[in-house]
Amino acid sequence: xxxxxxxxxxxxxxxxxxxxxxxxxxxxxxxxxxxxxxxxxxxxxxxxxxxxxxxxxxxxxxxxxxxxxxxxxxxxxxxxxxxxxxxxxxxxxxxxxxxxxxxxxxxxxxxxxxxxxxxxxxxxxxxxxxxxxxxxxxxxxxxxxxxxxxxxxxxxxxxxxxxxxxxxxxxxxxxxxxxxxxxxxxxxxxxxxxxxxxxxxxxxxxxxxxxxxxxxxxxxxxxxxxxxxxxxxxxxxxxxxxxxxxxxxxxxxxxxxxxxxxxxxxxxxxxxxxxxxxxxxxxxxxxxxxxxxxxxxxxxxxxxxxxxxxxxxxxxxxxxxxxxxxxxxxxxxxxxxxxxxxxxxxxxxxxxxxxxxxxxxxxxxxxxxxxxxx
Amino acid sequence: xxxxxxxxxxxxxxxxxxxxxxxxxxxxxxxxxxxxxxxxxxxxxxxxxxxxxxxxxxxxxxxxxxxxxxxxxxxxxxxxxxxxxxxxxxxxxxxxxxxxxxxxxxxxxxxxxxxxxxxxxxxxxxxxxxxxxxxxxxxxxxxxxxxxxxxxxxxxxxxxxxxxxxxxxxxxxxxxxxxxxxxxxxxxxxxxxxxxxxxxxxxxxxxxxxxxxxxxxxxxxxxxxxxxxxxxxxxxxxxxxxxxxxxxxxxxxxxxxxxxxxxxxxxxxxxxxxxxxxxxxxxxxxxxxxxxxxxxxxxxxxxxxxxxxxxxxxxxxxxxxxxxxxxxxxxxxxxxxxxxxxxxxxxxxxxxxxxxxxxxxxxxxxxxxxxxxxxxxxxxxxxxxxxxxxxxxxxxxxxxxxxxxxxxxxxxxxxxxxxxxxxxxxxxxxxxxxxxxxxxxxxxxxxxxxxxxxxxxxxxxxxxxxxxxxxxxxxxxxxxxxxxxxxxxxxxxxxxxxxxxxxxxxxxxxxxxxxxxxxxxxxxxxxxxxxxxxxxxxxxxxxxxxxxxxxxxxxxxxxxxxxxxxxxxxx
Numbered sequence: 001x002x003x004x005x006x007x008x009x010x011x012x013x014x015x016x017x018x019x020x021x022x023x024x025x026x027x028x029x030x031x032x033x034x035x036x037x038x039x040x041x042x043x044x045x046x047x048x049x050x051x052x053x054x055x056x057x058x059x060x061x062x063x064x065x066x067x068x069x070x071x072x073x074x075x076x077x078x079x080x081x082x083x084x085x086x087x088x089x090x091x092x093x094x095x096x097x098x099x100x101x102x103x104x105x106x107x108x109x110x111x112x113x114x115x116x117x118x119x120x121x122x123x124x125x126x127x128x129x130x131x132x133x134x135x136x137x138x139x140x141x142x143x144x145x146x147x148x149x150x151x152x153x154x155x156x157x158x159x160x161x162x163x164x165x166x167x168x169x170x171x172x173x174x175x176x177x178x179x180x181x182x183x184x185x186x187x188x189x190x191x192x193x194x195x196x197x198x199x200x201x202x203x204x205x206x207x208x209x210x211x212x213x214x215x216x217x218x219x220x221x222x223x224x225x226x227x228x229x230x231x232x233x234x235x236x237x238x239x240x241x242x243x244x245x246x247x248x249x250x251x252x253x254x255x256x257x258x259x260x261x262x263x264x265x266x267x268x269x270x271x272x273x274x275x276x277x278x279x280x281x282x283x284x285x286x287x288x289x290x291x292x293x294x295x296x297x298x299x300x301x302x303x304x305x306x307x308x309x310x311x312x313x314x315x316x317x318x319x320x321x322x323x324x325x326x327x328x329x330x331x332x333x334x335x336x337x338x339x340x341x342x343x344x345x346x347x348x349x350x351x352x353x354x355x356x357x358x359x360x361x362x363x364x365x366x367x368x369x370x371x372x373x374x
Numbered sequence: 375x376x377x378x379x380x381x382x383x384x385x386x387x388x389x390x391x392x393x394x395x396x397x398x399x400x401x402x403x404x405x406x407x408x409x410x411x412x413x414x415x416x417x418x419x420x421x422x423x424x425x426x427x428x429x430x431x432x433x434x435x436x437x438x439x440x441x442x443x444x445x446x447x448x449x450x451x452x453x454x455x456x457x458x459x460x461x462x463x464x465x466x467x468x469x470x471x472x473x474x475x476x477x478x479x480x481x482x483x484x485x486x487x488x489x490x491x492x493x494x495x496x497x498x499x500x501x502x503x504x505x506x507x508x509x510x511x512x513x514x515x516x517x518x519x520x521x522x523x524x525x526x527x528x529x530x531x532x533x534x535x536x537x538x539x540x541x542x543x544x545x546x547x548x549x550x551x552x553x554x555x556x557x558x559x560x561x562x563x564x565x566x567x568x569x570x571x572x573x574x575x576x577x578x579x580x581x582x583x584x585x586x587x588x589x590x591x592x593x594x595x596x597x598x599x600x601x602x603x604x605x606x607x608x609x610x611x612x613x614x615x616x617x618x619x620x621x622x623x624x625x626x627x628x629x630x631x632x633x634x635x636x637x638x639x640x641x642x643x644x645x646x647x648x649x650x651x652x653x654x655x656x657x658x659x660x661x662x663x664x665x666x667x668x669x670x671x672x673x674x675x676x677x678x679x680x681x682x683x684x685x686x687x688x689x690x691x692x693x694x695x696x697x698x699x700x701x702x703x704x705x706x707x708x709x710x711x712x713x714x715x716x717x718x719x720x721x722x723x724x725x726x727x728x729x730x731x732x733x734x735x736x737x738x739x740x741x742x743x744x745x746x747x748x749x750x751x752x753x754x755x756x757x758x759x760x761x762x763x764x765x766x767x768x769x770x771x772x773x774x775x776x777x778x779x780x781x782x783x784x785x786x787x788x789x790x791x792x793x794x795x796x797x798x799x800x801x802x803x804x805x806x807x808x809x810x811x812x813x814x815x816x817x818x819x820x821x822x823x824x825x826x827x828x829x830x831x832x833x834x835x836x837x838x839x840x841x842x843x844x845x846x847x848x849x850x851x852x853x854x855x856x857x858x859x860x861x862x863x864x865x866x867x868x869x870x871x872x873x874x875x876x877x878x879x880x881x882x883x884x885x886x887x888x889x890x891x892x893x894x895x896x897x898x899x900x901x902x903x904x905x906x907x908x909x910x911x912x913x914x915x916x917x918x919x920x921x922x923x924x925x926x927x928x929x930x931x932x933x934x935x936x937x938x939x940x941x942x943x944x945x
Contacts, residue, residue: 012477016466023465212461212522215428215532216478217450 009218013226020200021230030196035188035238036245042180043250052080053135056090056102063110065118065150072146073103078138087123094125101125101135118147178253181246182334183307186327187298188242189265192235193272194279194297195290201227201280202289220369228273235272239265246338256337260347264333267351267358271326272297274361281368301327326357379530379561380404380427380445385436387422391830396422397433398584404530404561409553411575411592412565413671416860417833418581420565421458424534427563428455440530451480454528454560458535460519464508468499468518471507475522485526493521496551512734513544520551531555531562537571541733541903542890542931549574567860569668570891570928580671582862583832587674595670602640602673605663606654609634614874619653621681621871626652628669628678628867631874632894633914639669641677668863668891678867684817685845686875692724692850692882697760699724699851699882704754705744714740716905717754722882722898724850727873729899730886731931737905738886739779742855745884747771759850759882772800775844779855779886781836785829789820789839792828793846800847814842834865841869845876852876854885858892870895890927901934908938 021027059070074081082099083090093099104121112118122139124132204210213223243261246252275297283289302308304318305327311319322328329350336343381403388395397419404410404427412420425431426438429446438445441452455461462471472493476486494500497517502510507518516536523531533552537545549571556562564575572578573592580588580595588595608616613631620638621629625647628639640646649658672678700722707715715737722728730738743749745756747767756763759773783792793814797807815821818838823831828839837857844852854873858866866889873883874895885896893899893913900910909916913927920930 006480008477009480012474016463016470016474019470020463020465207464208457208459209461209463211425211430211457211459212455213478214430215450215453215455215457215461216475217480218478 005219005222006217010222010226013218013222014229017200017226017230021234026199027196027234031192031234031238032241034191035184035242038184038187039181039242039245039250042184043246052078053100053131053138054080054082054098055135055139056083056085056093056099057081058085058087058090058102058104060107061105061109063113065110065113066105068150069105069109069120069143069146072142073139076138076142078142091123094123097125100128100131101139103139113147113150118143178339179335180307181242181250181252182338183305183331185239185242185246185265185334186268186305186307186330187301188238189235189268189330190272190297190301190327192231192238193269194276195293196234197227197231197273197276198279198283198289198293199286200231201277202284202286205280205284206286221366224277224365224369227277231273231276232266232269235269236262236265252338254338255341257342260337260342260344261334264330264337264347264351267354268326268330270358271354271361274358274365275326277365278361278368281365300325304328305331307331326354329353376406378403378405380438380440380563382423382427382438383436385423385426385433385438387419387426387431387433393830395434395584397426399436400579400581400584400586401436402563402579402586402589404563405577406529406561407556407559408576409556409562409564409574411572411578412563412581413567413569413572413575413578413667414565414581415567415833415862415865417583418862419584420567420581421534423581424455424532424563424565427530428453428532451526452529454523454531456519456523456531456533456536458538460515460522462507462515462519462522465506467504467506468510469503471518471522472525476525479526481526489525489527493524497521513540513547516540516544516548517551520548524555527558528560531560533562533564535565535567537566537568541736541935542928543935544733545571546932568889569671569863570666573667578667580674582675592667592670595674596665596667599639599642599665599670599673601662602642602646603663603665603669604638604640604646604660605632605635606638606649606652606658606660607635608654608658614878616652616654617874618681618871618878621678623647623652627676628672629681630867630870630891630894632891633912633917637663639673639677642673672863672867675862675864678864679871681871683872683875685872686879688813688817689845689876689879689881690848692880694724694880695760697724698722698757699726699760700728700745700756700758700884702741702745702754702756705741705751705756706753707740707744707749708752713905715744715902718900718902718907719754720898720900720907720910722884724882725877725880726897727877727883727885727895729893729896730884730902731888731890731893731899732886732902733888733935736902738902739855740905741902742853742884742886746774746776746853772847773849774851774853775847775849776853777840777844777855777857779859781829781840783828783836783840783843786827788825789828789831790815790824792839792843796843797846802847810846810848814846818842834861837861837865837869841872850881852881852883854883856886856888858887858889866892890931893927901931903935903938904942909934 057070057073059066073079083093087102087104090102094102102123104123106121109118120139120143122136124135126132247254276293279292280289283292304322304325311322333347333350336346383401385397385400386395387397400419400423402423412423414420422431426433427440427445429448432446440448466474472490476489481489494503497520499514499518502514507515510518520536536548552562552564575592577590578592579586613634613636617629617631617636620626620636625641625644626638627641630637646660649656649660698721702718702720705715705718718741720728730741732738740749744751745758747763747770758770761770761773763770784795787795793811797811802810815824820839823835828836841857858869877883887893896913898910898912899916900907909919917925917927917930920933922929
């Protein structure tokens with residue numbers, strides 16, 4: 001490239017690109033509307049459990065213990081006791097889906113409790129196995145908590161043999177949101193960095209403006225830079241929007257520093273933009289570019305980055321593939337910076353990998369973007 | 375002569391997947407202060423040559439030199455380049471586009487205002503500086519494209535088909551603008567498929583299938599055929615038959631209909647035949663005509679086709695129903711508040727050619743689509759072959775053959791598969807389909823391409839295949855939307871031979887064209903401008919409206935459009 005860098009040329013292209021971004025409604029949609037949609041979807045829509053399950057309660061024992069346990073169900077934050085009565089009545093509600101389970105406190109429960117035991121019956125709808133397991137586990141959990149509290153109150157020297165369901169310690173609702181919201185920031189930055197960038201250069205080819213631009217003294221490195229800078233800023237902008245929403249609307253804790261978040265996002269945008277540039281340089285067509293960007297960036301980020309699905313539970317060959325997905329190295333950083341705090345020891349190795357990806361993408365892009373039409 | 379600003383020597387370029395090279399040993403020289411024309415039909419290699427000079431394509435062989443440097447490493451700020459699609463950012467305003475290109479070409483800030491003022495006056499775009507480029511008309515986009523290419527006075531101006539698709543008025547204005555610029559010492563390369571533009575260049579390079587078949591002043595070429603072009607008035611109905619007879623005479627190598635006259639070219643070193651030898655009425659006056667560049671081009675290519683159309687020879691005779699074949703009555707189509715066609719009315723009797731003329735976007739295609747039953751009119755009615763469009767669209771469509779403007783066959787099917795498919799869609803089967811297809815293959819010389827994907831054929835063959843598919847079922851009415859756009863003059867001649875022949879069998883033809891000289895073939899034509907009919911009549915009547923002797927159809931067109939604009943401004 002014989003052309004030297006000229007600040008005025010560069011500034012003119014930046015102005016042009018900014019005007020185009022400002023005037024193109026699709027840019028706004030992808031950079032701001034889509035992130036909000038994704039956040040709300042992952043924050044509210046995709047919930048791995050039902051927060052308060054509607055159950056029926058059947059009490060055939062009239063001991064004080066039975067009523068005390070019934071009270072625990074009534075006040076539990078997991079259950080909404082909507083009805084009481086006989087099993088035969090409630091079973092119709094269960095079959096009809098009006099309630100998700102029936103907890104039966106059987107005859108003689110009080111006597112068994114006094115002897116250090118006491119069991120309950122949980123009836124669930126096996127046609128919805130996830131819900132059934134959930135109700136069974138939580139119903140048992142409530143009972144176990146009740147039993148423990150009761151033992152503590154009485155100061156029983158010998159605690160009753162309590163079976164504690166380990167699931168009790170999980171907090172599925174909070175956990176999924178804590179993970180999903182930072183994870184969706186990765187998806188959003190992939191969309192802005194890769195999809196949007198891939199589209200804008202392909203558009204220059206499609207509309208014939210690339211040809212006119214290439215015939216001016218503008219250097220190809222300058223051209224690429226004028227595409228990178230605005231979309232880098234746009235990517236940081238949507239990331240900031242997501243982070244603010246995550247903290248204010250979804251109550252996700254933010255224990256790290258804003259600086260760390262910006263550094264993490266910036267480093268990730270490097271390979272994301274590089275991938276977008278490479279796609280558009282190779283396809284030169286908006287439709288193909290968007291398909292390639294969705295398949296090579298969006299879907300892997302969604303499915304293979306550990307954001308929705310645990311990488312450790314994937315088959316080994318798939319796990320191997322995840323090492324090629326840049327966002328895989330971003331998700332742990334984001335989760336850490338939000339939930340745990342700044343941990344540069346964890347960040348730096350992941351950042352190094354992302355920078356490696358970025359350099360590879362840019363090197364390939366420079367090779368593919370010659371100042372030639374054919 | 376001054377040192378040329380750009381030269382190309384023996385350029386050869388072959389693209390992957392193409393059978394023949396796009397350029398094959400082409401040389402060109404662009405002198406300062408002159409208009410150099412790069413002339414040739416679509417696919418001749420014009421764009422490839424311009425892109426090589428702009429440093430956007432590397433040739434396989436040969437060298438391109440601009441300002442004494444290799445084209446890929448020269449001072450790009452001194453080149454003004456307007457690609458075929460103008461290179462404008464449609465979502466930026468006129469002024470923003472100008473500013474962008476001013477900065478990219480390194481125009482000094484102190485000179486900026488002066489340059490903008492000059493170009494905005496020049497292009498008459500001052501009123502539109504805040505309008506987005508995407509909302510400009512085609513002609514205005516072209517002028518803005520030119521302004522962007524010129525924003526820093528270049529030494530070399532490369533214009534890739536600046537006149538295509540624009541109405542003749544804008545085309546003339548653009549020409550004048552560039553001509554003025556050239557006189558300031560700029561070397562201009564103007565590429566075009568319009569042969570009439572070639573005549574006005576200082577020097578031309580004529581490309582055909584990647585080869586330069588002529589290089590020099592256009593005058594030399596037309597002078598060479600001086601005395602061989604004749605004009606014969608043929609009053610009345612018989613001019614199509616007369617042309618056919620004349621073209622079948624071995625002494626005549628080319629001929630066209632010009633309103634109520636024939637224009638013929640005599641073979642070199644052959645005496646001009648008399649009226650009797652040409653099968654014309656005794657006493658017909660044979661007068662010499664001024665040779666045109668197109669005549670010279672056809673002479674270079676070895677002359678046009680003979681007068682008899684095999685297609686027409688095999689065509690059935692369309693029975694006369696004593697009813698008009700095509701009727702349009704007040705056809706109007708609105709899209710929201712935009713009126714695309716406003717009260718279009720005309721009647722075409724059986725066995726005539728009717729032309730719809732007008733610039734792009736005037737409403738020709740909208741009218742066409744309404745008559746094909748592809749678009750429902752907002753108001754008005756129409757019939758084709760006696761079938762009311764509102765009642766029986768499907769029947770009306772069966773009665774017509776339709777050749778769409780853009781290549782609308784299946785590019786990834788072979789030629790034979792396309793023919794089979796269209797035979798099927800028109801309800802031909804068994805022996806009838808087989809016969810029709812075999813005939814089409816023979817008539818249009820498609821044998822060597824039968825197994826080839828239609829999309830990869832040269833443009834001339836694509837158009838031939840499109841016409842073949844449109845007439846497989848021998849319809850009584852034929853709709854041709856820009857049938858000869860971009861093809862070389864020989865293929866155009868061949869098409870008109872077929873069309874004239876079919877019309878003699880009673881076929882009725884509705885045709886759109888932006889080649890004004892082709893309008894001469896029409897029995898009658900209507901000029902559509904801004905959705906309205908501004909003039910209707912025979913070609914000679916339309917030419918008479920131009921108000922000057924020896925006017926061409928294009929003169930008529932320009933005069934009528936200017937009168938319409940004047941009327942509009944006054945209203």
